[in-house]
Amino acid sequence: MQLKSSLLETSNTNAFISWEANKxxxxxxxxxCNSDGFVTEIELSYQNLTGVLPLDSICHLQSLEKLSFQSNYLHCPIMDHLNNCVNLQCLDLSNNNFTGCSVPADMSSLSxxxxxxxxxxxFSGTFPWKSFQNMTGLVHLSLGDNLFNPFSFPKEVLKLTNLTWLNLSNCSIQGTIPAEIxxxxxxxxxxxxxxxxxxEIPVEIGNLLNLSWLDLSDNSFTVTGKLPAGLRNLTKLEMFDASRNYLEGDLFELSFLNNLVSLQLSDNKLSGHVPAExxxxxxxEILSISRNSFTGPLPQKLGSRAEFYIIDVSKNYFTGPIPPDMCKQGTMRYLLMLQNNLTGEIPASYANCSTLRFFKVNNNSLSGIVPAGIWGLPNVYTIDIALNYIEGPIASDIKNAKSLAQLFAANNRLSGELPAEISEATSLDSIQLNDNELSGSIQQLPTFLTSFLISNNRLTGKIPSTICNLSLLQILDISNNSLSGKxxxxxxxxxxxxxxMDFRMNNFYGTIIDTFAKVLDLGNNNINDLFPHWLEALTTLRVLVLKSNRFYGPTGNHNISGIFFPKLRILGLSQNEFNGLLPRNYFENLNAMMIEEEGNRENIPLGMQFGTFENSSYDGNLGLCGFPLSIKCSTSDPLPPPLPLIFEEDNDSIFASGFGWEVMLLGYGCGFLVGLAMGCIVFRRGTPQWLLRPDEYQSSKHLGDLGDLPRDSNNEDRFQAQLVLQWSITVIAGSGPHQTSLHYAESANVRQQDELHDFEHEKDLDNYQEGSLQTLHISGSGFQRKCRAVHEQGDEKAMQREIDDLKRQLRRAQ
Structure with missing residues (x-):
């Protein structure tokens, strides 16, 4: 009854309803109780109990053999009276809230x-390992997920030869796995x-012939070496996870483990072929070997006899066709084969895989037509076939894909019209069909669409009025088509x-629309209007491109005072009919400005950044005059005052010390605008960070290990570089320690110089997945092979949750 009185007042529980003094x-x-009426077990797991466990009274029960309070909310302190439970055979205090508590220093009497x-x-502090010297009968020992003080593998545990279950995960073990295991x-x-x-994993692990579950994953990439020779002896092994380590070599030792249910070896340095066995x-059911260096074809019988649930072979160097039978048993949910060198057509058999949730085969060399049924898979959430050589139309049976949220098919050779039935795929959230050969007009689109990218196609006609129904739309890129109208x-x-909103390179006309966008690109159209002065006060606008239109009149507006594009980073005004002065207020936050080519007549503001450029930086800007150019302005054109200090000493993390400015000006003259997609644009993770000031960043991210960077001789704490890798990949970066990888890298530009086959730094680019890279620009025709997109972390997290669920099912089956 003391146990009831200790916990009842602090707990919201029904556990003690039957605990009455007269019973x-x-x-x-x-x-x-046992036959003599003595209490042998207290089992109060999952009872929503809160408070301190009264071990002083509990351990007076001398016949007590089992004490289980799993999954409650018990907290400190843990009394030393635990040592009085001398006949205890089972103690379960897992999944509680003993934060800040140490395990009692002496449990040696619990023999x-x-x-x-x-x-x-x-639990935290130092664990009393010496107590195990008297616990020679231990069968299950589970201490995982506690913040103990760091320790080497305890020798006392290695003497517990009756152990069948040992869980020391996430509890600060360091050093090697001893051979005595x-x-x-x-x-x-x-x-x-x-x-x-x-x-290395010790060879002696091969002595554990009864082992069914082996999890060595996530050891800070410091478990090294090859899979040990003795591993083949573990023929009862069902679950093997050594992901996120530094293992190397091939998978030959696994050829003998035909009882495997789950094999996870992602994020290592493994190589060679996948064994045909x-x-x-x-x-x-689970095969996850992504982000390694495997080569050769996948076994064509893979999955033909198994009930595959998840297969992830992404980011390797696999070649050959996709095995046709991996969904033969009708249980597949995740098919992830992206970023390999797979060839051939998508097997028609996958059109019957009604359980499939994620179908991602992007960044390969697949060809042919997508089997019609795949477009209409009823449970699929993501279809990603981007960056292949896939041809043919998008089938009308896409209307059956009621769960489809993400359709990524950019950079292929898809043709035909966008089917009207796509509007019936009512869950669609994001459509990326840019860089294909689609024709016809834009049909009615799904109502809940947030992202629609269909640039670089052959679309004609007008923007349909039904687009007004897309009230959730965030990104609209219809550039580089032949659309017309208003x-x-x-x-x-x-x-x-x-x-x-990216509408450039079309045939739109009329006047500019009111907008509150962050990026507005209307370049290369026939819009005839005055400069949109009302945009000056927008607090969200980062990029404004009006180039190559029929805009006219002055850019300065003397009727507005105090607010001039407070967030603007990129401004493009070239090839219009503007006149007058460029107000210096526009340039307080700019990182880049494009005002090349004839047509405009503006004076260039004075300031340190502009003063760093030679005449060649302004080639083609025949209407410009004034310092630093040798062309003098006429006396009738008043010179603008110098730029304010905030502009001269711009602290933006990307464009340090004037370097980025010249790259931007020259780069745009070569045919691309950093920040807007000319070839391949990725806006999958919200607002690009390169459009934010440094004080808007929360943390630094890395862009792969690309070696040391040249230091800025004027500032020892900053670096700046235009890093040219194979195929001229240009990275503009700033504000980071020189001895590390690139920090705050926000954009990479690729211009074709040769046919791309194997990019030697593509493994480095994999590290973008948690970084700040948001746009990858490719200029030059015909380059559709290896455009790297920011990895969708959500997909991997969803898959990991399902793997964890399956692991729990396997545990219960043991």
């Missing part, structure tokens, strides 16, 4: 203990993930959502 304890919920579960309870020959479950283990495994005024009403 026998043996009839209480959670209490078990009868067979099952000890303290995992995921928030091979002495624990009864082990069925061994979990050592999320520690700081180093060195894996195609014969009948139980395999831009619908309704797009100016999407002030709460629409951020990017």
């Amino acid at each position: 026998s304890m043996c009839n209480f919920t959670g209490i078990t 009868q203990l067979q099952y000890l579960y303290l995992n995921e309870s928030g 091979g002495n624990l020959k009864e082990l069925i479950n061994l979990e050592l993930y999320l520690n700081n283990l180093t060195g 894996l195609g014969e495994f009948k139980k395999l 831009i619908p005024k309704c797009l100016g009403n999407f002030s709460d959502s629409l951020q990017v």
Whole structure:
């Protein structure tokens, strides 16, 4: 009853309803007694209990063999009275809230203990390993997910030869896995993930012939070497996870493990071919070997005898066709084969894979027509076939894809019209069909669309009025087509959502629309209007491009005072009919300005940044005059005053010390505008960070390990570089330590100099997935092979959750 009084007041529980003083304890919920009426078990797991466990009274029960309070909210302190429970055989305090508590320093009297579960309870401090010297009968030991002080693999544990279950995951183990691990020959479950283990997996692990579960993943990429020769002996192994380490060599040792249900080896340095024997495994449900250096073809029988649930072979160097039978059993949910060198057509068999949720084969060399049924898979969430050589139309049965949210098919050879039935795929959120050969007009689009990219196609006709129904639209890129007519005024009403509008290189005419976008590109159209002065006060606008239109009149507006494009970073005004002065207020926040070519007649503002350029930097700007050019302005043209200090000493993390300015001016003259897609644009993760000031960043991100960068001789704490890699990849960066990889790298520009086959730094580009790279620009025709996009972390997290769920199912089955 003392247990009830200690926990009842602080807990919202029904566990003690039957605990009444006039009843026998043996009839209480959670209490078990022996034939003599003595309490042997207290089982109160999952009872929403909160408070301090009164071990002083509990351990007076001398017959107590089991004490289980798993998954409650118990907290500190843990009393030393635990040592009085001398007959205890099972102690389970896992999944509680003992944050800040240490495990009692002396548990040596618990010599009868067979099952000890303290995992995921928030314990810290030094664990009393010496107590195990008396616990020779331990069968299960689970201490994972606690913040113990760092320790080497405890020798006391290596003497517990009766252990069948050992969980020391995420509890600060460091050093090597000792060879003596091979002495624990009864082990069925061994979990050592999320520690700081180093060195190779010992050969002696092959002595654990009963092992069914082996998890060595996430050891800070410090578990090295090859898969040990003895691994082939573990023929009972069902789950093997060594992901995110530094393993190398091939998979030959796994050829013998035909009971595997889950094999996860992603993010290592493994190489060679995938053994053909894996195609014969009948139980395999999860195969995740992404981000390694595997080569050769995948076994064509892969999945033909297994009920595959997840296969992820992404980001390797696999060649040959996609195995046709991986969804033969109708259980596949994740098919991830992106960024390889796979060839051939997508097998028609996958059109029947109704369970499929993620179909991602982008960045390969696939060809042919997409089997019609794939467009209309009923449960698919993502279809990503981008950056291949796929031909043919988008089939009308896409209307059946009621769960489809993301359709990525950019950089292919798709042709025909956009089917009207696409509007019936009502869950579609993002459509990327840019850089194809689509023709016809834009049809009605799904109502909940947030991103629609269909640039660089052969579309004609007008923007349909139904686009006014897309109230959630954030990104609209219809550039480089042959669209005509007026831009619908309704797009100016999407002030709460629409951020990017790219209408350039079409045949639009009329006047400019009201907009609250962050990026507005109307370049290369026939828009006839005055300079849109009302845009000056917008607090969101980062990029404004009006080049190559029929805009006219002065850019200065003397009727507005105090606010002049407060967030503007890029301004393009060339090839119009503007006149008068360029107001210096426009340039307080700019990182780049394009005013080349004839047509405009403006004076160039004075200031340190402009003063760093030679005449050649302004080639083609025949209407410009004034310092630093040798062409003098006429006396009738008053010179603007110098730029304010904020502009002269711009602190933007990308364009340091004037370097970025000259690159931007020259680059645009070569045919591309940094910040807007000429070849391949990626706006998958919100607002590009290169449009933000340094004080808007929260943390630094890395862009792969590309070596040391030249230092700025004028500032030892900053670097600046135009890094030219193979095929002229240009990275503009700034504000980071010189000895590290690129920090704050926001844009990479690729111009074709040769046919791209294998890009030697593409592994470095994989590191963009959590970085700040937002736009990748490719200029030059015919380059459609290896455009790297920012990786969708959401897909991987969703897959990992499903893997974890499957692991829990496997645990329960053990």
